Amino acid sequence: EPEVTQTPSHQVTQMGQEVILRCVPISNHLYFYWYRQILGQKVEFLVSFYNNEISEKSEIFDDQFSVERPDGSNFTLKIRSTKLEDSAMYFCASSPGQFYGYTFGSGTRLTVV
């Protein structure tokens, strides 16, 4: 069964450093998403991406965040200057279209120290 692949599984970074979280969505999917989950809390929407541009973003997704689909297969989330409160699980998801279920990756645990 096709999978969404995320790397790395765990990233530790110092506050103020830049991090890039990587995702390989399912190849024929058209919609891509990033969500985050702070430990013990619900899954929060960050950003959706379609047709090579951001289609929607949440209040969490401020100027420190950016997304890119550099080569038609990878989908990345960059945090320019990490803060302690950015520590969370970050999930990438993809979907073949609207009103279809998302396939989530296994997540990247980001720890900012």
Added chain:
Amino acid sequence: GENVEQHPSTLSVQEGDSAVIKCTYSDSASNYFPWYKQELGKGPQLIIDIRSNVGEKKDQRIAVTLNKTAKHFSLHITETQPEDSAVYFCAALKTSYDKVIFGPGTSLSVIP
């Protein structure tokens, strides 16, 4: 924006019993309602979904019901097994948006 509420937050059942998780949503324009299961250390996994043009959908031991008038929908798991233990998230989506808004989750424990 859409607000999804879910209860109970935790649920313990004996193996073989049924489990019911309920969600309410605020935006009457929402028309797609998926349910996700999240096991420890893994990403959410879609287990069943329902669209607003039907009132009930069943897949083996799992069923979802939708009441659009009352703006609530429920997940029913029958003959629960220990491997059903996980956190379950409901979600809602509407035409004008392309993102899923998750509920706060229900931690289900099935006691052998």
